[in-house]
Amino acid sequence: MNTNERSSMKSKKGLLTRLAMLSILAFQVMTGQLYAQKAPVGNDSSTPLHLLTPDYPTPYGVPDAVAVKATLDRVLTYLDATTPPTLENKRSKQPIDGLDAIDAQTQLVRGDFRLASYEWGVTYSAMLRAGVITGDQAYTHYVTKRLDFLSTIAPGFDALLKKETANVDPQMRQILRPHALDDAGAVCAAMIRTALLTDRKSQYAWLIDNYMDFILTKEYRLADGQFARNRPFINTVWLDDMYMSLPALVEYARYTGDPRYVDQAARQVLLFKEKMFVPSKGLFRHGWVQDMDPHPAFFWGRANGWAILTLSDVLDVLPAQHPDRPAILQLFRTHAEALAALQGGFGFWHQLLDKPDSYLETSCTAIYTYCMAP
Template identity: 50%
Template sequence: MKSLNPTHPMLRVLKNGFVLSVFLGTVYTTSAQNNPPKGNDSNTPLHLLKPDYPVPYGSPTIESITTVLNRVHGYLEGSTPIQLVTKNTNEVVTEYKKINTETILKPGDFRLLSYEWGVTYAGMLLATEATGDSRYADYTNKRLKFIADITPHFRELAKKNPQAQSPLRSVLTPHALDDAGAMCASLIKSVRAGNKAELRPLIDNYIDYITTKELRLADGTLARNRPQMHTLWLDDLFMSVPALAQMGKLTGDKKYYDDAVKQVLQFSQRMFNKEKGLYMHGWVEGMTVHPEFHWARANGWAIMTKVELLDVLPEDHPGRGPILELLKAHAKGLAAYQSGVGFWHQLLDREDSYLETSATAIYAYSIARAINRGWLDSLAYAPMALLAWNAVSTKVNEKGQVEGTCVGTGMGFDPAFYYYRPINVYAAHGYGPVLLAGAEIIHLLKKNTFEINDSSVQLKAAR
């Protein structure tokens, strides 16, 4: 690795009539990939040498981001069918009254009902908001309507055949926060965006599970009984709080906001490392010493939870100030661990763990949205978000698949568990975050103008 000259290129933020140059990176590698040196020769002053960045450096364009989003949409549109078929024969079932125990969802590359796909549905909605292209929202709305249309028929079938395995089990009888939270939040967002399908019964069923059926500690903190009794998973913040917050927005009932705030504060009291500005992945009631593994994607779920909550939490809610302070502390902590190529590591504070795509995309989205909402300073954090998006964009292949995403991961008590989790293009966790990140970065670009400045830091009037 080489250290950059103090006068290396800067990223400038144009805002409120002024141009401010903002430091974007500190190191680069010597491998030639996306930005080969141009114009360097023996007569080039050292401070004007062109760095050899391994990922795109500087401000992306709305057009380049849209190209990436289109590839992702095209792949998902073709690989997640909206059909019922008969098991074994693969005969298409179009008359829902004929649904029976042999009826299944037509297999695709991904499941339409997973928490990962709840994130993807939300990402598609945001992509339409950012680009104006209705195809993204249509993707979400068509699939949610399909789920709503077939649910009553599968519910009746389950009553008649309670022992039969249902392809809609997670909808009819959620067994975990993974079943309920992200899907519920995306359903409410779809309703709020104008979807006229009969989604409210699904929403009510999901929120009932979260509020009345999921295991809680004595103080009301949502918990699991695996891998140990009374375990907190950082992931569960996202699997519960955005749904609670969205339900508060949908109904106006303060109890949902109160519960959402309580979860974030009580998880953070137990799991947030104030010195590092990072969360540990798991906490177990009764353990006096906890091994702290700062898993990247779980920290992503945590910061995105705070952003999603602040998005709808009333300005006068007493929990708003503490949540905002936690967001700022977490963002500061994450900024300190971003790698020189824009990604974050699988274990954030262990640089020999691999660079991971889904977490990096979640951070790009969360930081950009926090800037766009005025919760974080754009001069301090916009370069972090742009560099993250540039890195993520290199992981969307020509087919529209997202590479470099860690597969589903439980909670571990040793580093090897996290270091050697596989990555795969069929790890569904990467797609929603990429859509969210690209869409929010587009919003960021619409509000600010960025450029590379080859001289030192300066402030000057924009022309």
């Protein structure tokens, strides 16, 4: 190794040494800053222990009504802008006005979310509730603007479906010719609630009856009358279908004044419990297949959300003297107690409820909070 090479190597070693020292110094400075940031602002000498703020990663505290309303308003503003109740030509994208202009090239304008998915059925019910609780009719108007629109255009698309089906907007076909409880139940329940709250029974009657005809007479059932599907296996019960059917049934009882629909809903709850509730866990399995033995048991967060939300909705309507109310109320309490014990340290629940290494899941957290809130 010549003199120049030795000199170059010494220079590199010196540079690396200085960089290492700078890194250690920087780390020490950062550590000191973090320690200073986390240092308690008070102690027992200056503040009673019960008044000191705990150093938790989640800022626990009493929710502020003004802040919650501000967040809701932001959500409403966003959704109002991104779910337009309008029609367009699917090729030219030109707007279409009037029922007479509806043809095979007419479709709903594609916003960020579909206007009649089961997710939007839940959203409509939530908006109605927000309107009642806050007294702000903007939330209610969001719902009525869209459901009025759908009820107005439905006859035009129905006439089109009777002539041809190949080119009809699939989003409208889903509304008018449901193929699964996902297509019908949540939106129907929201539509009934809106009709009763805003005096729109006659306006929404055709769509409500169309949805309920599918739920009551066309949806597949097991021999005992349990709502079921033939996917992914023959005679499969999905926990999701509790919410995709039973709130609509109890709301239809309010809508028609016929208690038979409440009785049907209560019977379905007990059938779901018989097949899907696991007493040792206090939770519902996500699915049940008639020909499987043993039955797999995976405790999916959102599916259990649909279950407890269904129980909550059914109990809201079920008469105090109904013979099945005590059993359903006890099921709700048992389920809620088991769920409360599984809440994570950040306030959320996990995607698989009994698997803390699964990710934190927002939708089930929102549902549980709604159902358990006083």
